[in-house]
Each structure stands twice: as C-alpha cells, then as structure tokens.
Amino acid sequence: MARAIIRRWILLILIICELSLASGGQITSAPGRDVWQRPEEVMDAMRAHTGSTVADVGAGEGWFSLRLARRVGTTGGVYAVDINPKMIDFIRKWAANEKLSQVDPVLGAEDDPHLPEGKSDAILVVDSYHEMRKYDAMMRSFRRALKAGGRLVIIDSDDNP
Ligand SMILES: C[S@@+](CC[C@H](N)C(=O)[O-])C[C@H]1O[C@@H](n2cnc3c(N)ncnc32)[C@H](O)[C@@H]1O
Numbered sequence: 258m259a260r261a262i263i264r265r266w267i268l269l270i271l272i273i274c275e276l277s278l279a280s281g282g283q284i285t286s287a288p289g290r291d292v293w294q295r296p297e298e299v300m301d302a303m304r305a306h307t308g309s310t311v312a313d314v315g316a317g318e319g320w321f322s323l324r325l326a327r328r329v330g331t332t333g334g335v336y337a338v339d340i341n342p343k344m345i346d347f348i349r350k351w352a353a354n355e356k357l358s359q360v361d362p363v364l365g366a367e368d369d370p371h372l373p374e375g376k377s378d379a380i381l382v383v384d385s386y387h388e389m390r391k392y393d394a395m396m397r398s399f400r401r402a403l404k405a406g407g408r409l410v411i412i413d414s415d416d417n418p
Contacts, residue, residue: 284318284351296324303379303410305329312336312377312402314370314395315385319348319360325381326357336372338365368394372402379408386413 299321305311307330313322315338322337329335337348337360345362352360365371368391372380380399382389389395399409 284320284323286318286320290320296321299381299383299410299412300325300328303381303408305333305379308332309378310334310336310376312338312370312372312380314338314365314372314380314382314399315388316348316362317344317385319344319351319362321381321383322348322360323351323355323357326352326355326360329359331359333359335360336363336370336377337361338363338370338372340365340367367391369398370395370402372398374401375404377402377407378404379410382409382411382413384413386411 303309303311305325305328307328309329310333311325311329313319313325313335316322317339319337322335325335337345337352339345339348339362342364345364348360348362352358352362363371367389380403386392403409
C-alpha cells in the first residue's frame with residue numbers, strides 16, 4: 258500500500274517536471290552550435306548593436322532571436338517571425354522566462370513576415386530561406402521593412418533543396 262502511494266507520488270512529480278519543461282521554453286540546439294554558427298560574427302555582419310531594431314525571420318525556436326535580444330538590449334527590439342504558431346508560442350514563453358521584453362514574437366504568413374514598415378535596421382534569415390516558397394513577395398516585404406541602408410543577412414546551406 259505504502260509503496261503504491263510512493264510510486265504514485267513519484268509519477269506525479271515526473272509528470273509535473275515534464276510539463277514544466279515543456280512549457281518552460283528551453284531552446285534546444287545542435288551541440289556546439291555556438292562554435293560553428295559563429296553568432297557574434299553574424300550579428301556583426303548585421304551591424305546589430307545596443308539599441309538596434311532587428312528581425313529574425315524563420316526564427317524557429319528562436320536560437321538567434323535570443324542572442325540578438327542580448328546584443329540589442331532593452332533599448333532595442335527583436336521581431337522573431339515564424340509561420341508556425343507553435344514556434345511563436347515557444348518564443349513567447351522563453352522571452353517571458355528570460356524577461357526579455359525586447360523580443361516581439363510575430364506570426365508571419367507564407368508571403369509576408371508581417372513586419373512594420375521601415376523600422377528594422379537589419380533582417381536575419383537563417384536556414385529558412387529555402388523553405389520560403391514565395392521568395393519575391395518575401396523579398397519585397399523585407400525591403401519595405403528595412404530602414405534606408407538597412408541590412409539583409411541570409412544564411413543557408415548548399416545542402417538545402
Ligand atoms: C530550419 S528552421 C530554422 C530555424 C532558425 N532560423 C534556426 O536557425 O534555428 C526554418 C523555420 O522557417 C520557418 N518558415 C518557413 N517558411 C517561412 C516563412 N515564409 N516565413 C517565416 N518563417 C518561415 C519554419 O516554420 C521553421 O521554423
């Protein structure tokens with residue numbers, strides 16, 4: 258009897274741990290990504306600095322959005338755009354957990370990232386461009402979203418279709 262109660266308690270604790278992890282918005286990533294992805298160099302190429310307004314389009318879980326948020330600080334802003342509502346929820350959760358109010362999760366459409374006009378200093382698209390079927394429309398939207406002299410940085414792999 259006592260064993261059954263203990264087992265039930267252990268099960269309950271495990272379920273609670275799992276639920277809190279699932280809702281906690283912990284970004285998972287390939288091991289060593291901070292080394293091979295060279296995020297600091299990428300953000301330098303974007304000319305992202307304290308106070309910049311930037312966009313991470315096709316943000317996924319927001320691996321880059323998190324680093325951009327730290328780089329631009331509370332006086333800057335990061336639009337973390339994805340077409341998958343689950344990714345947007347996920348980003349919203351970790352941004353709240355990390356108290357990064359400069360992160361603004363944006364649900365985009367296939368042909369429109371829903372970015373405000375002329376507000377972004379730079380736009381980053383990592384490993385997502387090959388997934389965007391409406392290239393021309395997306396490019397036009399990027400252009401509209403960028404400030405004059407703003408930068409578009411696209412990183413994609415030769416291996417992608
Ligand atoms: C391979 S993931 C890359 C995630 C992230 N950039 C990274 O490097 O960790 C590609 C993401 O692009 C998103 N995506 C595909 N088409 C898109 C579009 N037209 N606009 C915004 N996001 C898009 C997908 O939903 C997916 O989350």
